[in-house]
Amino acid sequence: MSPSYRVVPYSIASLLDLFAEFSLAVPEDISSKLHSAYFRGYFAEIGAATIVVELDYVDRDYLEDFSNYYVKCFNDYPRKCTRIHFFSVSFSQAEFKAALTEPPLFSIDTLKESYLGFIVVKPLPKTVIGRTCLKTYPEGTGRSFPSKRKYEVNLFGFELSVDSLAYQEQDQVAAACATSALWSIFHRTGSMFHHSFPTPIEITKSATCNLPAERRNLPNNGLTLEQMAHAIRNVGLEPFPVKTPNEYILNSTIYAYLKAGVPIALAILLVDTSKTPHEPVGEGGHAVAVTGFCMKDTIPPPLYGTGFLSRSSRIEKFYVHDDQVGPFARMDIDGVPVIAGGENIFSISSSWKGQNGVIGSVRAVPKAILVPLYHKIRIPFEIVEKIVIAFDLFFETFRQQGYFSLTERIEWDIHLSDVNQLKKEMLSSSDLPNGFREEVLTTKLPRFLWRAIGLHQGRPALELIFDATDIEQGNFFIRPITYRADIFAILKSLSMPPPIQSATDNSPAKWIFQWFRNSL
Amino acid sequence: MGRKSDFEVRMSPEKIAKSAEKWVTSTAGKQALEDALKLINETVAQLSNERFVDSKTLRMPLSI
Numbered sequence: 118m119s120p121s122y123r124v125v126p127y128s129i130a131s132l133l134d135l136f137a138e139f140s141l142a143v144p145e146d147i148s149s150k151l152h153s154a155y156f157r158g159y160f161a162e163i164g165a166a167t168i169v170v171e172l173d174y175v176d177r178d179y180l181e182d183f184s185n186y187y188v189k190c191f192n193d194y195p196r197k198c199t200r201i202h203f204f205s206v207s208f209s210q211a212e213f214k215a216a217l218t219e220p221p222l223f224s225i226d227t228l229k230e231s232y233l234g235f236i237v238v239k240p241l242p243k244t245v246i247g248r249t250c251l252k253t254y255p256e257g258t259g260r261s262f263p264s265k266r267k268y269e270v271n272l273f274g275f276e277l278s279v280d281s282l283a284y285q286e287q288d289q290v291a292a293a294c295a296t297s298a299l300w301s302i303f304h305r306t307g308s309m310f311h312h313s314f315p316t317p318i319e320i321t322k323s324a325t326c327n328l329p330a331e332r333r334n335l336p337n338n339g340l341t342l343e344q345m346a347h348a349i350r351n352v353g354l355e356p357f358p359v360k361t362p363n364e365y366i367l368n369s370t371i372y373a374y375l376k377a378g379v380p381i382a383l384a385i386l387l388v389d390t391s392k393t394p395h396e397p398v399g400e401g402g403h404a405v406a407v408t409g410f411c412m413k414d415t416i417p418p419p420l421y422g423t424g425f426l427s428r429s430s431r432i433e434k435f436y437v438h439d440d441q442v443g444p445f446a447r448m449d450i451d452g453v454p455v456i457a458g459g460e461n462i463f464s465i466s467s468s469w470k471g472q473n474g475v476i477g478s479v480r481a482v483p484k485a486i487l488v489p490l491y492h493k494i495r496i497p498f499e500i501v502e503k504i505v506i507a508f509d510l511f512f513e514t515f516r517q518q519g520y521f522s523l524t525e526r527i528e529w530d531i532h533l534s535d536v537n538q539l540k541k542e543m544l545s546s547s548d549l550p551n552g553f554r555e556e557v558l559t560t561k562l563p564r565f566l567w568r569a570i571g572l573h574q575g576r577p578a579l580e581l582i583f584d585a586t587d588i589e590q591g592n593f594f595i596r597p598i599t600y601r602a603d604i605f606a607i608l609k610s611l612s613m614p615p616p617i618q619s620a621t622d623n624s625p626a627k628w629i630f631q632w633f634r635n636s637l
Numbered sequence: 638m639g640r641k642s643d644f645e646v647r648m649s650p651e652k653i654a655k656s657a658e659k660w661v662t663s664t665a666g667k668q669a670l671e672d673a674l675k676l677i678n679e680t681v682a683q684l685s686n687e688r689f690v691d692s693k694t695l696r697m698p699l700s701i
Contacts, residue, residue: 293699293700293701294699294700294701295699338698338700339698339699339700339701340698340699341695341696341697341698341699342690342694342695342696342697342699343695343696345699346695358690358694358695359688359690360687360688360689360690360691360694362687363687366684366687366688370688384694384697384699387701398701399700399701400698400700401697401698401699401700401701402697402698402699402700402701403699403701404699420680421680421683422676422679422680422683423676423677423680425680441701484694484697485690485694485695499684499685499688502684503681503684503685506677506680506681507677507681510673510676510677511673514669514670514673515657518660520653520656520657606650607650607653609650610650610651610653610654610657611653611654611657613654613657614654614657614658614661616661616662616666616667616670617657617661617670620670620671620673620674623674624673624674624677625677625681
């Protein structure tokens with residue numbers, strides 16, 4: 118009986134050899150992929166020590182693409198894949214065999230705790246990296262991956278799991294970059310909002326059935342944002358597009374939804390800055406799935422106009438699933454522009470190589486994001502932001518008059534949330550005044566909420582809660598949560614004088630000041 | 638309970654309400670509120686314009 122598994126010590130060379138062995142690709146093609154350089158750094162950072170190769174693996178997504186496309190080719194493309202598992206502890210083939218054939222000689226718990234995830238290798242000539250679920254970079258110190266979920270893995274009876282978000286390379290047949298980005302996104306929204314998990318070919322077909330491309334739909338040459346929106350509707354969600362011409366809008370909008378766990382499609386133009394003048398890469402754009410972010414510990418720059426301070430402006434990098442690079446690839450918000458037509462254009466870093474062969478010499482110009490939303494999340498972020506910006510400016514005006522004992526301007530953390538998450542945080546919060554916790558915990562609230570947490574020196578001072586399921590014309594402000602009793606009393610007093618009432622009633626913050634005016 | 642701080646004594650709700658009444662009816666106070674409203678409207682309008690996705694962007698091929 119031929120072996121159904123193999124145990125190999127991890128090294129980047131052995132990994133690339135396995136990619137070549139279990140696909141139809143030649144080693145030169147494997148080593149020239151950006152993924153090879155990316156995985157070298159990634160596995161070093163997460164500490165891979167051992168590989169277990171699971172042969173003859175049936176992968177649902179590949180099987181679907183196979184049955185719809187590859188099986189109809191004249192060439193005999195194989196039906197089964199290979200799944201490569203990674204562990205952070207070292208063990209040998211003999212030790213693993215012993216664990217399967219008799220009571221384990223090493224601890225099953227060790228195997229579970231050291232599991233780093235897997236990569237499915239597809240039996241194709243070039244695009245070999247299939248469904249990939251790998252442990253993220255360690256969270257903390259500003260790094261966060263809210264879009265990850267648990268993947269259960271059964272390896273010969275061992276019940277393993279990894280917290281990640283599935284990633285795969287585009288196969289340039291059933292999927293180009295846009296489909297691959299959506300496929301990753303749906304892995305998260307499917308578990309959040311209980312919709313199906315379409316395969317790449319199902320996504321491409323649903324995107325193009327009513328909005329066919331000018332060229333062939335299959336093999337797929339890419340999608341437009343409009344087509345991606347159609348694919349989002351096909352799983353029962355609502356697409357919400359936002360243009361992203363500057364750092365503030367990119368950061369604030371992505372953060373607002375990603376913090377709730379919703380991964381976001383980001384459409385970018387790639388520009389090769391190793392050329393003079395800077396030159397676009399290819400003829401179209403590229404799509405990635407934004408899956409995480411990293412915040413720095415410095416005061417955010419104020420927004421133009423009112424000087425509004427948004428917590429999201431602390432974001433210094435996003436982590437994205439870039440199907441041409443790898444999972445959780447970094448894109449730095451580093452303030453370096455690209456130059457087009459003599460103008461500086463906002464851009465972020467990428468891991469692509471320019472003509473000079475240097476990783477990072479291609480920069481990404483964010484064009485727009487597409488947020489897939491459950492239909493009940495009706496109030497968009499910008500409406501809540503508008504209200505908080507208005508409230509903030511009045512608050513700051515009063516603070517500068519000396520009405521509040523706050524030494525610095527409030528910084529606002531605005532993000533989508535749900536009632537369970539809010540109450541879970543309130544239950545364990547040490548910032549709430551005594552007696553107030555029970556009131557908040559027992560108040561009936563809608564399922565989806567917008568939270569605008571006003572932070573002073575990093576601690577919550579005041580929070581504004583909005584109903585995300587209401588209609589824009591209505592009063593969807595629910596209530597404040599005041600972490601400081603003095604702020605509550607002062608705001609109530611300040612909302613009374615008729616000239617302030619008149620000014621605030623003519624602003625987007627009207628309902629908030631009315632709430633304080635009418636409160637007991 | 639504890640002793641009230643100087644700030645809390647100085648700025649009791651009643652005193653704040655009185656102080657605010659006086660301030661908002663002053664020239665400086667009226668101007669501050671007017672300026673705030675104007676700045677809010679300008680900032681919010683600019684953000685809204687910048688966020689709007691035109692049809693050219695929606696139809697941009699993402700083909701790389």
